[in-house]
Amino acid sequence: MNLSRTKIGAILAAPTVVxxxxxxxxxxxxxFSYSFxxxxxxxxxxxxxxxxxxxxxxxxxxxxxxxxxVRIGLTTAAISLVLAVPVxxxxxxxxxxxxxxxxxxxxWFSSYLVRIYAWRTLLGTxxxxxAVLLQLGIVDHPVDAFLFSSFAVTITLVHIYLPFCILLVTxxxxxxxxxxxxxxxxxxxxxxxxxxxxxxxxxxxxxxxxFMLTFILVAGDYVTPQMLGGSSGQTTGLLIADQxxxxxxxxLGAAQAFVMFVISIALYFILVSLGRATGLIxxxxxxxxxxI
Amino acid sequence: xxxxxxxxxxxxxxxxxGSFTALADINLSINQGEILTLLGPSGCGKTTLxxxxxxxxxxxxxxxxxxxxxxxxxxxxxxxxxxxxxxxALFPHLDVFENVAFGLKVKGMPKExxxxxxxxxxxxxxxxxxxxxxxxxxxxxQCQRVALARALVNGPKVLLLDEPLAALDLKIRQHMLAEMKxxxxxxxxxxxxxxxxxxxxxxxxxxxxxxxxxRVVQVDRPTEMYAKPKSLFAAKFLGxxxxxxxxxxxxxGIGTTARTSSGIQFHSSETLTKKPSExxxxxxxxxxxxxxxxxxxxxxxxxxxxxxVFMGSRSFYTVRLNDQSKVRVQVQRDGRLSxxxxxxxxxxxxxxxxxxxxxxx
Numbered sequence: 001m002n003l004s005r006t007k008i009g010a011i012l013a014a015p016t017v018v019x020x021x022x023x024x025x026x027x028x029x030x031x032f033s034y035s036f037x038x039x040x041x042x043x044x045x046x047x048x049x050x051x052x053x054x055x056x057x058x059x060x061x062x063x064x065x066x067x068x069x070v071r072i073g074l075t076t077a078a079i080s081l082v083l084a085v086p087v088x089x090x091x092x093x094x095x096x097x098x099x100x101x102x103x104x105x106x107x108w109f110s111s112y113l114v115r116i117y118a119w120r121t122l123l124g125t126x127x128x129x130x131a132v133l134l135q136l137g138i139v140d141h142p143v144d145a146f147l148f149s150s151f152a153v154t155i156t157l158v159h160i161y162l163p164f165c166i167l168l169v170t171x172x173x174x175x176x177x178x179x180x181x182x183x184x185x186x187x188x189x190x191x192x193x194x195x196x197x198x199x200x201x202x203x204x205x206x207x208x209x210x211f212m213l214t215f216i217l218v219a220g221d222y223v224t225p226q227m228l229g230g231s232s233g234q235t236t237g238l239l240i241a242d243q244x245x246x247x248x249x250x251x252l253g254a255a256q257a258f259v260m261f262v263i264s265i266a267l268y269f270i271l272v273s274l275g276r277a278t279g280l281i282x283x284x285x286x287x288x289x290x291x292i
Numbered sequence: 293x294x295x296x297x298x299x300x301x302x303x304x305x306x307x308x309x310g311s312f313t314a315l316a317d318i319n320l321s322i323n324q325g326e327i328l329t330l331l332g333p334s335g336c337g338k339t340t341l342x343x344x345x346x347x348x349x350x351x352x353x354x355x356x357x358x359x360x361x362x363x364x365x366x367x368x369x370x371x372x373x374x375x376x377x378x379x380x381a382l383f384p385h386l387d388v389f390e391n392v393a394f395g396l397k398v399k400g401m402p403k404e405x406x407x408x409x410x411x412x413x414x415x416x417x418x419x420x421x422x423x424x425x426x427x428x429x430x431x432x433x434q435c436q437r438v439a440l441a442r443a444l445v446n447g448p449k450v451l452l453l454d455e456p457l458a459a460l461d462l463k464i465r466q467h468m469l470a471e472m473k474x475x476x477x478x479x480x481x482x483x484x485x486x487x488x489x490x491x492x493x494x495x496x497x498x499x500x501x502x503x504x505x506x507r508v509v510q511v512d513r514p515t516e517m518y519a520k521p522k523s524l525f526a527a528k529f530l531g532x533x534x535x536x537x538x539x540x541x542x543x544x545g546i547g548t549t550a551r552t553s554s555g556i557q558f559h560s561s562e563t564l565t566k567k568p569s570e571x572x573x574x575x576x577x578x579x580x581x582x583x584x585x586x587x588x589x590x591x592x593x594x595x596x597x598x599x600x601v602f603m604g605s606r607s608f609y610t611v612r613l614n615d616q617s618k619v620r621v622q623v624q625r626d627g628r629l630s631x632x633x634x635x636x637x638x639x640x641x642x643x644x645x646x647x648x649x650x651x652x653x
Contacts, residue, residue, distance in 0.1 A: 182348055183381035185368045187395035187446065193369075197398070201385040 035254035042248040052255030062239065062256060069235035070263065072150065073219030076157040080165040081211050083158070088169035089195065093178050101170060104163050112160065116227050119156040123147045123228070148230030156228050157218050165214045172206020173199065204281040212268050219264065236260050299324045299449055299482050300345060305354035307340055307506075314340045316506045318354070322450070327476055327483040329493040332503035333529070338486045341503075342452050345484065346375045359449060374443035375452040379459060380435045382427045388438050389414070389423040395446040413445040416478055417471075433464040440475060450482045457492060469495050490530050494518065502526050524650045527575040534581070534619045536574040537652075540566050548649060550574060554615030556593045560647040573650045578608065578622035580646035583631060583638055590641040595619065597632045607631075611640060 003011075038047040056062045091101055107115075122128045123146040130142040146152060176199055184194035200207070222237030236256065243253030275281030298321035305318035315337045322328050330338035343349045344356060347368030356363050363371055374395070383391050392413055396406045414420045417437040427435065436456060443451055456472075457465045469492060476483055487493055493500050494514045502509045502517065502525075510522050521527035524535065538550035538558060547561040550572055558574045566572060585592070595611035598618065609621040609632075621640060623631060632638040 177379070177381065179377050179379065179381040180383065182346075182368070183375070183377055183383070184394075185348075186346060186373075186375045187442070188369045188398040190367075190369060193398065197394075198383055198385075202383075 031254045032258060034251050035258055037251040039249045039251050044250050047251075052251045053259065055252065056256050056259050062236070062259075065234045065239050066236045066260065066263065068232075069219045069225075069237065069260075070267070072153055072157065072225060072233075072235065073215045075150075075154055076161060076218040077165075077211050077215040079154065079158050080162045080214050081169070081207065083162055084165040084169040084210065085207070087166050088173045089199070091166075091170050092173040092176075093181065101167070104166055107159075107163055112223075115160060116156060116224055119152065119159070119228060120147060123152050123155075147228065148232065150229060150232050153225045153229040153233050156224050157221065160221075160224065161214050161218055164217065165210055168210035168213060169203075169207065172203050172210065175206070176202045201280070204275060208271060208275060208281060212264075212271065215267070216264055219260075297324050298322060299359060300484075301355075301357040301360075302341075303355050303357075305341075305344065305356060306352050307337070307344060307349065308352045313506050315344075318508055320501060320508060320511070322482060322484060323499075325480060325482055326498040327473075327485060327496055329497040329500045330484065330486045330503060331490065331493040331500050331529075332488065332509075334488055335505075336503040337506040338488075338503050339454060342375075342454055342484065342486050345371075345450070346373055346452055347371050372449040373452055374446050374448035374450075375454065376436075376439045376443050376456045378454045378456065380439040382435060382438055382442070384427050387424050387426050388419060388430070391427070391438055392441045392445050394442060399446075409445055410441075413441045416444075416475060417441045432460050433468060436460065436464075436468055437471070440472075444475070444479055444481060448481060450484055451479075453483060453485045455487055456485075457487075457489075465492075472496060494530070500530075502529065504529075521575065521648060521650065524573050524575070524652065527648060527650060531577065532620065533575045533577050536576075536617075538572055538574050540564070540568050540570050540572055542568060547644065550649065552615065554613070554617075556613065556615075557591065558647050558649075559591055559644050560649050561644045562649065564649060571652055573652050575648040575650055576642055576646055578620040579624075581619070581621040581640045581642050583621070583623070583640060584629060585639070585641055587641070587643055590643055591647075592639050592641045595638055595640055597634050597636045597638055600634060611638065 034044065035052050036048050036050070038045050038049055038051065087104070091097065120127070124130070125142045125144055125147070127146070129146055130139070133139045134142065180198050180202070181191070181194045184198040185191065189197055219235070220237050222235050222241060225233030225235045226238055227233070237260075240253045240256045240260070243249045243256065272281060300320075300322035302318050302320045305315055305320075306313070307315040318341065330341055332338050340349060344351055345358075347363070347366065350364065358372060383394065386394065389410055393406055393410045396409060401409075411420070411423075414423055417440055419434065419437050419441065422430065422434060427438070430438065439456065453472075457468055460468060472483075473496060483496075485492075485496060497514050499511060500514050500517050501511050504525050510517060510526050512520075517526060518530055521530065527533050528535070536552050536556065536558065538552050540548060540550045541557075542549040543564055543566060545563065547559055548564045548566070549557060549559045551557045558576075560574075564572070593613055595613050597609055598612050599610040601608040601610075605625050607623045607625065609623060611619050611621055613619060619640065
């Protein structure tokens with residue numbers, strides 16, 4: 001057989017493309033069309049109305065939980081990124097150890113729910129943190145506020161998504177050759193200056209990507225906020241899930257899902273434009289020109 | 293050559309990586325304004341020596357002085373040296389102008405003065421019209437010029453060049469060598485140039501530091517090192533040569549005589565401190581051998597021509613001596629002279645002044 005490169009490429013890509021079309025694109029389009037249908041007594045009726053979108057956008061509850069989800073997402077992603085960058089820097093430029101990276105990723109081998117319950121055990125009224133504080137005499141009564149607070153939600157979400165963020169940061173830093181740091185120092189910057197003047201600008205796109213992917217995962221997570229945040233942990237994800245599971249209002253759930261989708265995209269563009277405007281994100285250049 | 297005052301002085305420099313000795317007891321003075329080449333095979337410690345001067349590594353013991361100041365505790369950003377990296381390490385997020393301006397900007401030089409100096413440097417490396425290009429829009433040779441300009445614009449006392457031509461193809465490499473010499477003259481900086489390529493070392497250097505296994509083997513002007521290598525390693529590494537294993541037969545006032553086991557005799561006008569019956573290696577360069585009996589005092593050996601490689605102005609002959617050992621002879625093209633053909637019996641001649649006797653490794 002004598003196939004051209006484009007044909008071979010097409011054949012190799014075909015299974016993934018077909019899979020994604022059947023199991024993602026088509027369902028998404030179905031969901032999208034659902035969002036224009038109407039719902040009557042737990043039954044979905046084909047229609048073409050904008051009431052689902054208008055109801056969502058005019059609903060105080062929807063905005064409250066959406067803002068909450070966005071806030072939790074931005075806070076967690078920001079903390080994760082700030083923590084991930086030094087770790088990534090250490091892994092890529094100092095230790096150059098794969099083992100360390102695997103050790104960090106190993107936390108993912110434990111169940112998501114187990115980790116959520118672990119944090120409940122740590123932060124609960126009879127939890128480890130309260131026990132320690134009582135023993136040390138720092139507090140007289142167990143502090144209820146640890147659990148079911150945005151503090152509990154954020155700390156747990158950072159714990160869950162930090163390894164993911166580190167993985168993304170590490171891969172974006174490893175594209176940048178360590179001799180750029182040597183060059184920057186040779187030209188008069190301190191090591192910290194080399195990071196901010198050379199590494200950060202070159203990694204900016206990757207770091208923004210790491211931030212956004214962490215944000216999207218966190219903002220869509222409705223289990224952790226619910227289990228550790230109590231009433232403060234109500235997010236859009238939970239609201240949407242309820243439309244499908246409890247109230248049976250699929251069109252409204254679909255509309256809310258697409259509003260959230262648009263908000264995520266809008267946030268990404270806002271972030272990138274802000275970065276561009278402030279000069280923090282430069283136009284993407286080939287990091288390793290001509291492979292030299 | 294410029295003034296004699298050393299700009300860099302390395303004394304008893306030793307560098308260990310764990311239990312591995314990368315550099316052993318290096319003593320070296322680098323003169324103001326010269327081009328000094330650190331030459332040696334990979335792993336000889338030349339790059340480590342350069343990184344020590346730049347400040348990316350620290351000596352295990354010994355001292356390095358730049359301009360009379362011990363630099364042990366000075367970090368790379370505060371050393372009066374700049375480096376051209378092997379793969380240039382240009383900043384991809386900056387254009388050519390910004391790359392060159394980087395060091396001046398970090399030092400807080402006012403914009404006007406900075407712009408003027410960068411433009412002057414871009415003129416020297418002939419990249420004025422590329423000032424607004426990004427690095428990924430440049431050829432290898434242009435990247436090389438940017439790297440040179442980015443380092444030189446800071447006015448370093450010493451410019452360190454780490455195999456700067458290794459990533460370029462042959463044609464551009466030769467052109468860049470000439471450029472490098474021109475830029476050296478225009479800027480007057482001291483160049484310390486690391487390479488494993490003997491041609492680059494011979495073309496470029498005022499002095500060559502030949503290194504092997506973490507030690508300095510010989511420091512000499514290129515012509516001296518080529519004509520009078522002090523070790524078998526130096527003779528073999530710099531240029532091509534023929535080595536003969538011999539035993540000394542006589543040492544006296546008129547020189548030293550040695551003979552191979554098959555009876556070929558070599559006479560050198562140098563009087564060695566060796567005694568008869570000691571083993572010694574004899575090195576004769578291919579261009580020092582000839583098929584013409586021009587000099588009545590010439591020494592000679594019988595041979596058979598095996599193979600000829602024609603290279604335009606000169607040809608390389610491979611001849612076989614009586615003991616079957618192969619010898620390379622370089623013949624300059626000259627239409628008036630008759631030369632042997634493959635299979636012919638011939639005689640090779642050489643003069644005493646071209647016989648270099650070296651201790652065996």
